[in-house]
Amino acid sequence: MPSLKSLRTRINSVKSTRKITQAMKMVAASKLKRAQTQAQAARPYAERMERMLGSLAASVAGRPDAPRLLVGTGRADRHLLIVMAADRGLCGAFNSSLVRFARTRIRTLVAEGKEVRIITVGRRARDLLRRDHGKLIVDSVTFIGKTRIGFADAQAIAGKVRGLLDEDAFDVCTLIYNRFRSVISQVPTEQRLIPAAIPAAPDDAAATGPVAIYEYEPSEEEILARLLPENLSVQIYRALLDSAAGEQGARMAAMDNATRNAGQMIARLTLAYNRQRQANITKELIEIISGAEAV
Amino acid sequence: MPNGLTLEIVSPEELLLSETVDMAIIPAVEGDIGVLPGHAPMIVSLRAGLVRAQVAGTTAHEFVVVGGFAEITPERCTVVATEAVPLAAAAAGWIEERVRAAEAAYSRTATTDEVEEREDALRLAQLGSVLRARA
Numbered sequence: 001m002p003s004l005k006s007l008r009t010r011i012n013s014v015k016s017t018r019k020i021t022q023a024m025k026m027v028a029a030s031k032l033k034r035a036q037t038q039a040q041a042a043r044p045y046a047e048r049m050e051r052m053l054g055s056l057a058a059s060v061a062g063r064p065d066a067p068r069l070l071v072g073t074g075r076a077d078r079h080l081l082i083v084m085a086a087d088r089g090l091c092g093a094f095n096s097s098l099v100r101f102a103r104t105r106i107r108t109l110v111a112e113g114k115e116v117r118i119i120t121v122g123r124r125a126r127d128l129l130r131r132d133h134g135k136l137i138v139d140s141v142t143f144i145g146k147t148r149i150g151f152a153d154a155q156a157i158a159g160k161v162r163g164l165l166d167e168d169a170f171d172v173c174t175l176i177y178n179r180f181r182s183v184i185s186q187v188p189t190e191q192r193l194i195p196a197a198i199p200a201a202p203d204d205a206a207a208t209g210p211v212a213i214y215e216y217e218p219s220e221e222e223i224l225a226r227l228l229p230e231n232l233s234v235q236i237y238r239a240l241l242d243s244a245a246g247e248q249g250a251r252m253a254a255m256d257n258a259t260r261n262a263g264q265m266i267a268r269l270t271l272a273y274n275r276q277r278q279a280n281i282t283k284e285l286i287e288i289i290s291g292a293e294a295v
Numbered sequence: 296m297p298n299g300l301t302l303e304i305v306s307p308e309e310l311l312l313s314e315t316v317d318m319a320i321i322p323a324v325e326g327d328i329g330v331l332p333g334h335a336p337m338i339v340s341l342r343a344g345l346v347r348a349q350v351a352g353t354t355a356h357e358f359v360v361v362g363g364f365a366e367i368t369p370e371r372c373t374v375v376a377t378e379a380v381p382l383a384a385a386a387a388g389w390i391e392e393r394v395r396a397a398e399a400a401y402s403r404t405a406t407t408d409e410v411e412e413r414e415d416a417l418r419l420a421q422l423g424s425v426l427r428a429r430a
Contacts, residue, residue: 038308041308041309041310042307042308042309044303044305044309044310045305045306045307045308045309045310045375048303048305048366048373048375049375051366052338052364052366052375055338056338150308151306151307151308151377154307213336214336214337214338214366215335215336215337215338216337216338216339217323217324217325217337217338217339217340218324218325218340222340223338223339223340223364226340226364227364230363230364230377233307234307237307
């Protein structure tokens, strides 16, 4: 039976843990709100970009000299995976489930005899993958100490990818990230970046009248050559924001659970403490009474 | 012919403007384009410069944009800019900072992309001096 003193210390320590998890939950909730607003604000840009790319790419894709960013190298032997997780832990299964998903993917690709390279985004992704697949990691990006993800961060990652493409280091580039489905649900998702997944022609053509034939200034090719790198950055930016919102959502849920568990534990410990106290009192009484009777 | 043109200005970070205007003037790579309602569909590449929106004969909005594209349809003009800032907020300070950043990028390397950036920086610098003269 633990002594009263040790029970008291336990209760106090669990209480302060509960305070911490509660505070973390609040912080995550406000960060989540900010991340969601940011993700929402970024949506119009991505949508417009997609629309433009859709009308452009359709006309260029079939040509033999189509840009690599759009059609890839025509092979699928060498894969570049961008694995995107959080920088920090304490957010439930957010990081581990993503990395598990990535590992399965890597193993399948390796089993098929493909060559795999990895760019990790986020410290956790790097740390968790380093053990098994350290040799495959060619680059890693972290945002430690950054309060807000900017478009420039996405551009930097896109720049690395383009650099590797120029060196002819891979055929297919895939992005693995946690898609934000709701505050409590993040789904590990893979998205192909190169060759670009061409957005289907808008099906609301009936509403907007016949599909317009665009004029281009400068030429189609030149615009596409500028649009494609931009599109790559946008896709990465969108994933970064989704992942950031998901991280905060996951952390909020995890901390909510932790707070609840701490509450239960305090109740249990308090009960044990009171029982013990009562037992001690009873014991002392018995001692006094039997002492008096003996006299 | 549609009686009004919806001008939209979006940057990666946010939707800055979505409004009906009489005319939009956008800085395309091969010269400024004035877009009136009913314009032929076009997709143009942009250089650094000013996007102006005219309503009832006066300039209602001015935005500084750096790079990007514009999609023009008879009833809509969508400016998809890599960077876009309302002119008021982009007072000389922002532009000068931007110019410095672009020039630093230029002096680091001299690939084709960066030359473009240098041109943008020069355009922004010009813009900055015009704005200062106006103030």
